[in-house]
Amino acid sequence: MEAKVVKINGPVVVAEGGNFVINEMVRVGNLKLIGEVIGLDDDFATIQVYEETSGMKVGEPVEGTGNLLSVVLGPGMIGSIYDGIQRPLKFVEKLSGGPFIQKGIETFPLNTHKRWKVEFLLEAGDTVNEGQIYAQVKEGAIVHKLMVPCGVNNKKIVERIDKSELTVKDYVYILEDGTKLGMYQTWPVRIPRPVKKRLPESVPLITGQRVIDTFFPIAKGGTAAIPGGFGTGKTMLQHQLAKWADADIIVYIGCGERGNEMTEVLTEFPKLQDPRTGKPLMERTILIANTSNMPVSAREASIYTGITIAEYFRDMGYNVAIMADSTSRWAEALRELSGRLEEIPAEEGYPAYLASRIAQFYERAGYAETLSGKRGSVTVIGAVSPPGGDFSEPVTTHTKRFVRCFWALDRELAYSRHYPAINWNTSYSGFIQDLRAWYGENVDEKFPEYRDKAMSILEEDGKLQSIINIMGEDVLPDSQKLVVRIAKMIKVGILQQNAYSAVDSYCPLKKQFLMLKTVMDFYEKAKEFVEKKVAMSVILKEDIVSKIMRMKEEAKTEEDIMEVYRLVQDHFKSVEEKYRE
């Protein structure tokens, strides 16, 4: 029997009849809107429709597709911008006949006309297994590897296509059982792609952002949350990470946020150069946009679409970083759908399964050995938008349980234009110990030690500030005044980093270390002289302090920082001389 719509409530539609399975992708109504079956009850199927249902009537047909909601994975994704269910927005524009997104548009996610020059890695007679790489093409900044789909094992190749320039619709090999290995594969978005083995995370994702790399680092394969009220800098930080993180592939999900922010990435990234490959940043970036005015149900799917694409590139042996801005909008989409399904809500209207959904999402991050024996990672960084900036709400609190880095953005810091407004007291990284060895070996053996010292100065400063706020700085002894001054140096000179600065938007690790060393060695020396009762104004000589505060912008090379370092040494030599006199 053909299924028919019997009930319509916004994006939730009930169909009667039909033989669907849960999570099956269906076509709903005369406009064939894309939907997914989310509940079955007797002869009734509850369907979440990924487009606006206005104009739909009871009695319109619902067709099954026999497939779970899936993404298409193959060459041509890089540099694209997709909607939440992987429709390429460039073609959506064409098919809509203009800038406004029409309903019921059907388009294949990959360009079917483009010819790819394929490098074949196997021959007839070879045996293949799942995950194995059988061919590859150059795409953007990477080599796109074609992998045997899961479930295909121990099969012999009987034929190779007799062309070297293929479109994504071509097959590459034919196996003994007639299976074709093509240019693309599909994968259901709600199921994590398998790996051979999970590995501990021990290499940092280098972001060029001092407050992260130096103070609250994240490992490749790690998870981080960026909670913060509006205007505190979540999106800027996500953009900074998308630009500068040393990942091979970036998947950026604009989940229920502004259209112009996606446009900004689309206009800016092709012009910016990846400092490591020299290629335009867009050539390693995939965008997924379900902006706040696009259908809410597709918002729920966008997160899964994004992470599945990320896993696919991980399986090729790449380090992938995925940014989701904002996971709160995804959670709200869950809440809205749950409400329409008349489920019993738990906290603040959110469904009881909110926590487990958040956990499942972040669990898909990790550093792993892939099925083909390579190493790859998915790092997940999610923005959280707590209502009223209140971190005690459900999405923030649950997210906190499942991520290892917490970069808490602070309204007060943002108001005083301290950017990035990451609060150093409430933020943390669970990777500090795991990454110690790496920093020690790859940057400087003293890096971890300097970092800890700087952190304890900030901590002490926090306590002193509460005294200053009541009684003024004058009541403090010089040794504590010094701590306050050094903390200021760290805050202004190191933690603050202007994303718009041509010089300082990205700060190499080595420079980060030298800056930290300059400040911390300054402190050590200054402390000695404070003990010797030298006047603070002599120790904290105006021009030297100002040099340190400005070195992030003015010292362009490592050599320039060393120059500042030498000036500091000279300064203390002259202080020493004066003191002896």
Place this chain on the structure above:
Amino acid sequence: MAVKEYTGVKKAFGPLIVLEGVKGAAYDELVEIEANGKKRLGKVITIDKDLVIIQIFEGTAQLSLPNTKVRFTGKPLEVKLSPDMLGRVFDGLGRPRDGLGEVVSSEKRDINGLPINPYSRVYPRNFIQTGISTIDALFTLIRGQKLPIFSGNGLPHNELAVQIARQSTIKEGEFVVVFAAIGLKNSDVRFILSSFEGTGASKNIISFLNLASDPVVERIATPRVALTVAEYFAFDLGYHVLVIMSDITNYCEALRELSNYRGEIPSRKGYPGYMYSDLATIYERAGIIEGKEGSLTQLPILTMPNDDITHPIPDLTGYITEGQIVLSRDLHMRGIYPPINVLSSLSRLMKDGIGEGYTREDHPNVASQLFAAYSRVQEVRSLASIIGEEELTDVDKAYLRFGESFEREFIKQDFSEDRSIEQTLDLAWKMLSYLPEEELTRVSKEQIDKYLKKVK
């Protein structure tokens, strides 16, 4: 398609009616309701087999169940579009309110519009000079931006909106103002409309008025009607359009009321969980589109209940809009107009629309320096209130002096005072000159030489 008509309603509560035995109703379609010789408009909000729930924009007052006629029109709520709408006044659903007759046109559009494809947008970066120093220097308005005013009861948000609209000069093209009054008091509407009279702008205004005494549910439609017309002028006719919507708080309250009647599970403070997405379908209609000449800039106004910026209405708005201009009761009490709270206000789009080639080369640094200095002023003030002004260091005293002048000379300006960006930036340097030069760490040495010397 044949229009279907039914007589008799099963149930009526709040603004909703329920009908049974309906065949072929479409989700979201427009219905006309006739009772006691009066016509009302409504739309279908739920369909369950042959049971249909309809929301009536004018409410259900004086409706009787058996005598009510319901006609299903087979189309969504639409508004007629024509270039002749300039200078006209309509009600909250787009019907003429000025006695000048119906708009004649075959062009009609669904008031809900369709989402703009992010791929088709152009990133906005053209500066609009409002002539208001605080806005131009620190919260630059960009053509195509959505920049709300977060106000409070009794604060001069209407004055500010009018001043912005009147003084906004853009380098090319015409400016059309679309004004959507959402549950506004008559006196507010009169103030706003009369402020444009005799300014040349008055024939370039299109108004949609839902007054405080007008039906509450109609408010859900008013901004959408206004924006549909605004989109037409911007993207079909190529005008630069400025949309003033006031008061979004009334809109959200209507949304809450409706949600309540529908028996939905509320989220914070009783507002529906979908309020974010709902507001986004309004605010995201601002922008610039590739290949189209015009632009749609939004200046929504909302009054924060209890001046609380964390209240769901300003909060969700701030999460969607491209910044916010927050008004301060404290500055207002001290007689400073416009009472703009510098620290909590923000323009997210200014970064790409200021500086060399846009405003003036020193603009980004000057803005950054003013923020840094003024935020320091707050610290110094709270310290001074504890230890006394005399105990402050000389530098701190300079900051106090700066803060005072900044508020009295820079922020404060007349309702009809129109300052050019050059005047504004020069004035900013004058303010900075009250600080010791060593404190000016965010501007360059060259800029100090070039601009500071000039004002000293």
